[in-house]
Amino acid sequence: MLELYLAPPLSLSSAHLLTLLFAATYVGSLYLSKYTRLSFSSRPSGGYGEPRARGGLERWRDDPDVIRARLVIVSLVTVLCCLAVYVVIHTISWGKDHAWYYTKVRLGFTLSSVESVYPFLLVPLLYLGPMYACFLGDRLPFQFWFSWRTDVFDTFVSWQGARNYILGPITEEIVFRACVLSLYHLAGATRAWMIFCSPVSFGFAHLHHGWEMYSRYGRTSTAVKNAVLTTLFQISYTTLFGAFCAYLFLVTGSIYPPVFSHIFCNVMGIPQMSWEMRKFPSRKNSILVAYCIGVIGFAVALRPSVFGHSSMYWQPGSRVGKF
Template sequence: MVELYLAPPLSLSSAHILTLLFAATYVGSLYLSKYTRLSFSNKSSRLKNGGSRAKGSSERWRDDPQVIRARLVIVSLVTALCCLTVYTVIHTVSWAKVCDHAWYYTKVRLGFTLSSVESLYPFLLAPLLYLGPIYASFLGERLPFQFYFSWRTDVLDTFVSWQGVRNYIFGPITEEIVFRACVLSLYHLAGATRTWMIFGSPISFGFAHLHHAWEVYNRYGRTRTALKNAALTTLFQLSYTTLFGSFCAYLFLVTGSIYPPIFSHVFCNIMGIPQIGWEIRKFPTHKRSIQWAYCIGIIGFAIALRPSVFGHVSIYWQPGSKVGKF
């Protein structure tokens, strides 16, 4: 059942404030405890090779297992708190005052229903975009069941580690629930346009990654060069995460499910940033085919994004409306 409102039950300013609170709470929670905070030496060090310096014995870096474990606990609690906030809003503004109904509508709006995804189609978009890198991996025989693929190195050592659990499980799941499901469900209740929900809402997701600049600055020696590296890295990460957030926001809105965005997030984290220049240098005789694979992937991805081909109408994507109907 779809709720019907004569006017948006939540103000747009309230949605903006709650979005900022979600982002601030998610990032701020990483610095509340001494177990989750990072610590660095105050000494500056010039590095000849331009790489990251060695970690000091008294320092705490984000890849330390004890730091990762503490952060996984706190972001899980914050994610649950954000979901509870959405439930509270729905229970307050909705006609479904009965607790069971409010929980049901919260679950639907957060995209936690498996029935909201009717096919595998939404899960294939991210792999299609990465057709070029996948083809390059095929040339290097690095795909599953090829010669240089190792289940121990490429699967166990990658995923069964604290860094793997953070990067490929807890990170994507909690970030998509908070910055996609929770944020977009509130913007939808506030009557925000699709354009804003797709291109405006991911800004908070991008800015939530700015705190990594402090780590980069310290790891690269706290020098002017380190500051430059931190600024460039942060600018790129801000642009990349905001753009990626727009894709995941669109995917969430058109499917009404949080599972395709989570899968896409995990997949993109595994694949990393495409390195077409390095791939061409490694396989010079396949330069043309690599370029074609990239072009086909990008063009095919753009064509595949048409809402009409998803074969499913979600509560967030009603035909003929620029704003999600309630």
């Protein structure tokens, strides 16, 4: 059964409010319990531009028990956000018997055969330069310095790995991409707003890391500087990355390509071109060429027409879309 909304069934103010609620709930849940909250000494010593040693009674974000508790709570919050989208769709839908199906489609829990593997190749293409540097250092799979135990098992099969490369990216993409964009689309938001403005909440959701860095660096003037600069960079980077993932979600109608892109970026980290050139001075030009090819190829591959199909979020001439 298909539905066509001739006018946005949800107001933009409601979409804004729910977006803020999702972001506040996701971040706020990390501080609800003593098991998820971080704790620092009231007078931390050391720092001086470097992370200080952890105190015996302190709770830091990389402590296994903290990670476990936080993964549980953000997983529950993610389910609640999805249920909130279901309630909205059930309320405004003509075919209430199909509300679960509509919710699944709106949240992008689908992957059509038409999409193939193309959307999953965009971020690896962007990282062509860093991957070429890994190749030069024999760090790619099946090369000499690659270790399945160290680079795969020890990386992913750990609490930090589960947070950084599995549940963290999955829950963030579902909440800040699928849930947020589905509501903005129902509110008739333009594509430009959904791509460039909706990720702002995702970027500012990382603001709380500044307090942790300030405490870890000893709460000095240097700690303030490090925390501010790092937090500003993180907000800018995550907002820009969020815009890409928002576009990828809209043009494919699936949450899986953004999740994969998020995981891939977390695994690769921030590109270090200058460091790689210093490490391989005889390959400076080839590293630069690899970076340029990756960035230019990525930009060309982002064109909607290259995807070869349209999703419910990317229908020509339609703002609200249809079921």
